[in-house]
Amino acid sequence: MGIILFDDNSWQTLKPLSFTRPVANIRIGILTIQEKWELHLSSPTSSYLTQEYLSKKYVPVVEEENLLVNGSILPSASLVSTIKTLELGQILTKGNIVIAAKCTKSQASNFKFDQTHEFQPKTFDGEISKITHPWDIFALNSQEIQADFQLLTKGRTSAAICPSNKVIGNNIFVEEGATITCATLNSTTGPIYVGKSTEIMEGSLIRGPFALCDGSSVKMGAKIYGGTTIGPHSKVGGEISESVILGYSNKAHDGYLGNSVIGEWCNLGANTNISNLKNNFALVKVWSYSQKRFIQTGLQFCGIIMGDYSKSGINSMFSTGTSIGVCTNFFGSGFPRNIIPSFAWGGTQGFITYKKCNFLPAISATLARRKRELTDEDKEILDSIFEMTKSDRSF
Numbered sequence: 001m002g003i004i005l006f007d008d009n010s011w012q013t014l015k016p017l018s019f020t021r022p023v024a025n026i027r028i029g030i031l032t033i034q035e036k037w038e039l040h041l042s043s044p045t046s047s048y049l050t051q052e053y054l055s056k057k058y059v060p061v062v063e064e065e066n067l068l069v070n071g072s073i074l075p076s077a078s079l080v081s082t083i084k085t086l087e088l089g090q091i092l093t094k095g096n097i098v099i100a101a102k103c104t105k106s107q108a109s110n111f112k113f114d115q116t117h118e119f120q121p122k123t124f125d126g127e128i129s130k131i132t133h134p135w136d137i138f139a140l141n142s143q144e145i146q147a148d149f150q151l152l153t154k155g156r157t158s159a160a161i162c163p164s165n166k167v168i169g170n171n172i173f174v175e176e177g178a179t180i181t182c183a184t185l186n187s188t189t190g191p192i193y194v195g196k197s198t199e200i201m202e203g204s205l206i207r208g209p210f211a212l213c214d215g216s217s218v219k220m221g222a223k224i225y226g227g228t229t230i231g232p233h234s235k236v237g238g239e240i241s242e243s244v245i246l247g248y249s250n251k252a253h254d255g256y257l258g259n260s261v262i263g264e265w266c267n268l269g270a271n272t273n274i275s276n277l278k279n280n281f282a283l284v285k286v287w288s289y290s291q292k293r294f295i296q297t298g299l300q301f302c303g304i305i306m307g308d309y310s311k312s313g314i315n316s317m318f319s320t321g322t323s324i325g326v327c328t329n330f331f332g333s334g335f336p337r338n339i340i341p342s343f344a345w346g347g348t349q350g351f352i353t354y355k356k357c358n359f360l361p362a363i364s365a366t367l368a369r370r371k372r373e374l375t376d377e378d379k380e381i382l383d384s385i386f387e388m389t390k391s392d393r394s395f
Contacts (some may be wrong), residue, residue, distance in 0.1 A: 002063035003046035005034055005071035008098065008113045010132050011051065014072075015289035016307030016325045016342065017134055017246070017263055019385050022050035022058050024071030027231050027246045028137050029144025030152060030193055030211040033071055039151055040075040041067070041083075049111060053384035057377040066108040068101045074129040074144060082124055091119035094128055134305040134323075135286065135297050137244050137261045142190060142227040145209035149173065149191040161185075171208065183218075190226050219252060231264070233370055241276075243303070248370060260303035265366055269314040269331075276303035276320060284321040287339040294338070297321070307342065309363050309382075325392070326385050327359050341392035342385060351395045356386070 005024035014023055024033040025048070031039070038046055047061040048054075049068065065088065073079075083100045086092060091101040098113045107118070129144075131137055149171075158173040165180055169187035174180065175196040182202035185192055190209030194200065198212050203221040211229040212218065218230070219237035228240050231247030238254040245251070245262045253270035260274055277300065278284065284302040285294040306324040313331025324330070325342030332347030345354035360382075364374045 002061055002066040002108070003037065003041060003043045004049050004060055004062070004066055004068050004108060005037065005046055006049035006068050006111065006113060007051065008070055008072060010072035010130070012290040013133055013288065014131065015134075016305065016323065017137075017261065019326050019342070019388075020054075020263070020308045020381060022048040022054060022071055023131070024048060025058070026131065026137065027213075027229065027244065028074070028131065028141055029146075029229065030148035030195075030213065033074065033131075036075050036148065036151070037069055040077075040080045049108075053381060057375070057381060060108075062105050062108045064105050066103055066105065068103060068108060068111055070097070070099050070113070070130075072131050073097075073099055074131070074140070074147075076126075076129070076147075078126045079124065079128060082126070086122065087120075089118075089120050090122050091116050092122050092124050094124045097128070097130070099124055099128065133286075133297070134261050135259075135299060135302055138227065138242050138259055139299065141229055141242065141244055142209045145193070145211050145227070145229065146191055148211070149193050149209075152193070169208075175214075195232070213247065242301070246308075248372075258303050259299070259301040260305065262304075262306045263308035263310065263326075265309045265363065266306055267311045267366075269312050269316055271314055272312045272316040272318075274303040274318045274322075276301045278320050286321045287323040289323075309359070309366070313347075325389065327354060327363070327382065329354060329362075342389040344393060344395070346395075351393075353393055353395070356383075 007023050011018045048058040049060050086102040092099040153173045159176050164182045166184040171187035171191045174194040177196045178194045178198045180200040183200045183204040185206050187208045192208040193211045195214040197215050199217040201220040204218045206224045207226050209226050213232040215233040216230045217235050222237045223239045225241035227242035229244045231245050233248050234245050235250045235252040237252050239256045241258040243257050243260040246264050248264045249266040251268040255272040257274050258276035284297050288295045302321045304318050304322045307326035309327040311329050317335050319335045322338045324340045327343050328340050329345045334348035343354040344351040
C-alpha cells in the first residue's frame with residue numbers, strides 16, 4: 001500500500017518555508033514530518049501530493065491501494081492506531097480538517113483535500129497536533145523532540161560519552177560516530193539527542209530538549225537552550241534558544257537566535273542578532289503570505305522566519321517577528337522592515353531584485369561546499385517562486 005503525504009491549506013500559510021518543499025518535508029523535533037509518519041506506519045518509503053511546480057522533484061507514487069495522510073499533522077500513537085483501522089473508501093476527519101483517507105489508485109490520483117464527498121466519513125475524537133503557521137514549528141518543537149527521542153531510542157543503547165564532559169541528568173542519547181569534548185550537557189529539562197558524525201566542541205553549554213542531527217557541529221563556547229533543533233549538516237555557534245534550523249545552514253559565529261525557524265542552505269553572518277521580544281512586551285505580528293498582511297501570532301516571543309537559500313551579512317540585526325523570503329541577501333547596518341520579499345538583495349538603504357544570473361551561481365557554490373548540486377528540478381522550482389513573488393518586490 002502506498003503512503004502519500006498531501007498538502008492542505010497549511011501549505012499556503014507556512015510560506016516562506018513551504019515555497020520550496022511540501023509541508024511534510026519540514027523538520028520539527030528531530031525528524032521531518034515525513035520521517036515521523038514512515039516510522040509510525042512502519043513504511044520505509046512514502047511520497048508527496050503537493051503543488052504542481054514542486055511535483056517534478058517531489059513525485060507522487062500511486063499504488064493500487066493508498067493511504068493519504070495530511071502532511072501538516074504530527075503523528076501520535078492514538079492517531080496512528082485509528083488510521084490503521086481505516087477501510088478502503090473511508091476518510092478520517094476532525095472538524096473541518098482532513099487527517100487521512102484510504103483509497104484506490106483512481107481516488108488517489110484525483111484527490112483534493114477540500115472535495116471529499118465520495119468518501120465515507122469517520123471522526124477522530126482525540127487531540128491532534130498540526131503545524132499551520134511557521135511559528136508553530138518552534139512553539140511545538142520541545143514536545144516533538146521528546147516524542148522523536150522516544151521513537152528513535154526505544155530499545156537502543158547510547159554510545160559512550162567521553163568523561164571530559166560534564167553530564168547532568170541521564171536523558172542523553174549519542175549515536176555512533178559523534179564526538180563530544182569538554183562540553184556541559186544538561187538533560188534534566190528535556191532529552192538531548194546527538195546524531196551520527198556530529199561534533200560538539202569544547203566549552204559548549206547545552207540544555208535539553210535539544211537535537212543535533214547527522215553531520216552537524218556545535219562550535220566552541222556555544223550556548224544552546226532547550227527547544228532547539230539543529231538540522232543535518234549545519235554549523236552553529238553563539239547563543240541559540242527555542243529555534244529550528246531545518247538543515248544545511250550555518251550560524252557559525254557569535255550572535256543571538258531565538259524563537260526562530262531557519263530554512264535550508266542559509267547563512268547568518270558573524271554577529272547576526274535577532275530580537276524575539278518587543279520592548280513593550282506586546283504579542284508579535286508576522287507577515288502572512290496568504291493574507292498579504294501582518295497577522296497576530298498570539299506569541300510574546302517570536303524571532304525570524306527565513307526561507308531557503310537566504311543570507312545575512314556580518315553584524316546584521318532583525319526586528320521581532322521578521323519574515324525573510326527565499327533567496328534573499330541582507331547586509332549593512334540598521335534594522336530592515338519586518339518583511340523582506342524573496343529574491344531581494346540589499347539593506348536598509350534599499351533593495352534591488354536578486355537576478356537569476358547572480359543567485360544561481362551563488363547557490364551552486366553554496367551547495368558545492370557540501371558536495372551537492374543544484375538540479376534542473378531545483379532551478380525550475382526557483383523560477384516558479386521568482387514568478388510567484390514578483391508582485392512582492394515593489395522596491
